[in-house]
Amino acid sequence: MAPAPPGSQIAPLPSNLPFRLVSKTIGQGAYASVRKAVPHNAPKPVIAIKFINKDHAFKQGRLTPKQIKMEILLHQHLGKHLNIIHCLGSGEDALWTWIAMELAEGGDLFDKIEADEGVGEDIAHFYFSQLISAVGYMHSKGVAHRDIKPENVLLSAEGDLKLSDFGLAALFKKDGQLRLCNTVCGSPPYIAPEIVSGRRSKRADVLDVGYAANICDVWSCGVVLFVLLVGNTPWDEPTMRSEEFKEYVQTGGHTSDELWQQLPSEIVSLLRGMLKIDPATRFTLDEVRTHPWFTRKNAYLSSSGRNANPVGLATQMLSQLRIDFSRPPTQSQRGFSQEEDAMDIDSDPRRSSAINLLSSTQPETPVAETPFDWERPPRLASHDGISASQPNQQPVYRTQTIASTPLMSQLPSSTQDMLSQDPSMTQFSQTPGVPLTFTQAARKFADVLPSYSMARFISPHALSFLIPLLLEALHRLGVPAPPFTEQQIEEAEMTGSVSIRVKMADGRRQGLNGHVVIEKAVYDGVGYNEVRFVKASGDPLEWRRFFKNVVLCVGDVVLRPS
Known part of the structure; x- marks a missing residue:
């Protein structure tokens, strides 16, 4: 393996940390890595520490000190909520900025969902309800997430959803006043179309006319619900370059795509409302919360919004993870790209064929060729x-x-x-x-x-x-x-x-x-x-x-x- 470049994640971590590191890497981005820690002289509580390599982030990631500071401020501003990773503190030295957070002891939610299969309605409804609870709480604090996608959806030890990574979060409401955002950011399969289609005459990552970040979050939540149900995204990106999205637009959401055909009509009506192309007509969170499918009873969902049957839910999810050895590997358009530029994806951590995206502290692809150091x-x-x-x-x-x-x-x-x-x-x-x-x-x-x-x-x-x-x-x-x-x-x-x-x-x-x-x-x-x-x-x-x-x-x- 090639050695890591100067200034990458093998730079020595801070020595004066107010806690003791107890693991190797448990998560990683292009210039951020996550490890477990505990208080000095105590085995509990186990927390997660996100280390951001400043030199690497500023030089290769095009991040500014202000952006990292904003991530910490907004995360702290959110306070405590059942379905949001809690920010416990932060600090820095000459090389690193660190953020101490609640540990998601259950790991990644979407690591436990079968690709191309999804989960049943009850489990999808349970996690979608908790996601809407998290996003609704954020919006009540005037903060939009702007990067809702499976990578950022974690679990507690009891199987409750935990929304994470606030590197692209933005304040869309302050002192009761709404403000539009101009930065082009997000992940193409989950990003709202108004961000992609906006005019950019000055800079590739800044829109001339801003967008309502909270309404864009609703779109992303709709895509996540779709993925929960069928185990795949509805399109590559919300542009006419995607045949699936193009048909969705041209048919007014009445697409012939086989993935949509699998879904009950009640769910499809909710998805069409959340995935309205025009943000002015898109469902608000209140409209989502009053939709008949959202208000359905769910044995997994307690009155307090928690997991009412952790063992039963986990058992059901585990039983759905299945590899059929009688099937050949998939190499279709929903499998792996064999385009010439497949390796060039790394040239910009948030690049897609039609979207120039701003990187966050946990972008899509690691820039540093760090040695394997995972727990x-x-x-x-x-x-x-x-x-x-x-x-x-x-x-x-x-x-x-x-x-x-x-x-x-x-x-x-x-x-x-x-x-x-x-x-x-x-x-x-x-x-x-x-x-x-x-x-x-x-x-x-x-x-x-x-x-x-x-x-x-x-x-x-x-x-x-x-x-x-x-x-x-x-x-x-x-x-x-x-x-x-x-x-x-x-x-x-x-x-x-x-x-x-x-x-x-x-x-x-x-x-x-x-x-x-x-x-x-x-x-x-x-x-x-x-x-x-x-x-x-x-x-x-x-x-x-x-x-x-x-x-x-x-x-x-x-x-x-x-």
């Missing part, structure tokens, strides 16, 4: 019977024939028992459902659906066998990946781990970046390899789709339930 899932970091401290133990199943991959039922019973408690194993079962033994001891949402990503699998094959196989799968999918020499593969086998850096354009032409990490894990004294797909930036659903496609390419080496 390992706690299940592997420390667990009875699983040891990451025995990296040189060779897997028992060393046969170089793919057909040799056993089923879980062929493993020792103690290993079967251990793996049956791993939630990520259920996605490879061809029978829907979650084992009762897995859920009966659960007390909260995170006991069933942990914060770490489900984008992982276990294989008994040697690391030296898996590396070429994964590289070939990436090649088949049109995903650029660095070549590996035989010597590098031998070194990886010796050390027991390797990281393959992947940078691509997703099916919506947005930057999607991360690592495919292979690490040895030991179960009952027997060595296996865990393959983790660690997203650095980009849409969580697109990353889930990428993971599924790779698994379908290498399916015969994946350890599966019987």
Whole structure:
């Protein structure tokens, strides 16, 4: 891996922090990274610290000190709300600005939703209700988010929604007076059309005539609801360059797109109201809240707006994560772009084919080629019977024939028992459902659906066998990946781990970046390899789709339930 450029995230972190860092990276942007921390001399509470590299942000990210200060001020101004990440404090030194925040212990919401499938109406309604609660509260404080998208929707340990990342937030109302915003910002699949179509005669990122940022938030919430329901966005971007959007406009929302055909008419009427092209006729939040579908009863939603059944909700969501090995990988327009400029997405973290967008503190693609420094899932970091401290133990199943991959039922019973408690194993079962033994001891949402990503699998094959196989799968999918020499593969086998850096354009032409990490894990004294797909930036659903496609390419080496 190439070393990070000067001034990037490997600059030494501040030494005089009023808390103790207790993790490696758990989240990352182009010049911001997130780690866990606890108070000095105490194990709790665990909080999240966002570190913004000032030199990198100002020089490469085109951010100003005023913009970072505004993010902190607006986040603090919001105060406490159930569905918004709480800002706990901030500070800086010569190299870094840091923001201390409430930790979203449940991880990413959209990492737990099946790509191209979505969730059922009840779960979609539950999370949409909480999103509207968060946005409505923000608007009551005069603040618009301006970057509502799956990446910024997190979860608490109980499975309640937490809206995050206020790097693009703006004050649209002060002292009762409304003001328009002029900055072009947001993510193309979720951005409102009036931002894209506005005239820009002076600067590419500034509109001549401003827009109402709170009304743009309503549009973005509508797109998020669509994604919750079907597992995909309705279009790449709200311009006539997108065939799907073009048909939506020309038919007055009565599109023939098969994704829309899946939706009940009551939901479609709500979506059409939120996705009105003319912002003057678009639903207000009050109109959303009084819509018949929004006011429907929901067993998951308590009277206080919280998750009324955390274990039941998590179990239902986990049962919907399923990989069908009988299907081929998708390489359609909703799969991966194979355009010549797929790698050029990195040239501007918020660039799209028709939109020049301003970057925030968590843009789409990392600029810095930082070494892999991500926190390992706690299940592997420390667990009875699983040891990451025995990296040189060779897997028992060393046969170089793919057909040799056993089923879980062929493993020792103690290993079967251990793996049956791993939630990520259920996605490879061809029978829907979650084992009762897995859920009966659960007390909260995170006991069933942990914060770490489900984008992982276990294989008994040697690391030296898996590396070429994964590289070939990436090649088949049109995903650029660095070549590996035989010597590098031998070194990886010796050390027991390797990281393959992947940078691509997703099916919506947005930057999607991360690592495919292979690490040895030991179960009952027997060595296996865990393959983790660690997203650095980009849409969580697109990353889930990428993971599924790779698994379908290498399916015969994946350890599966019987």
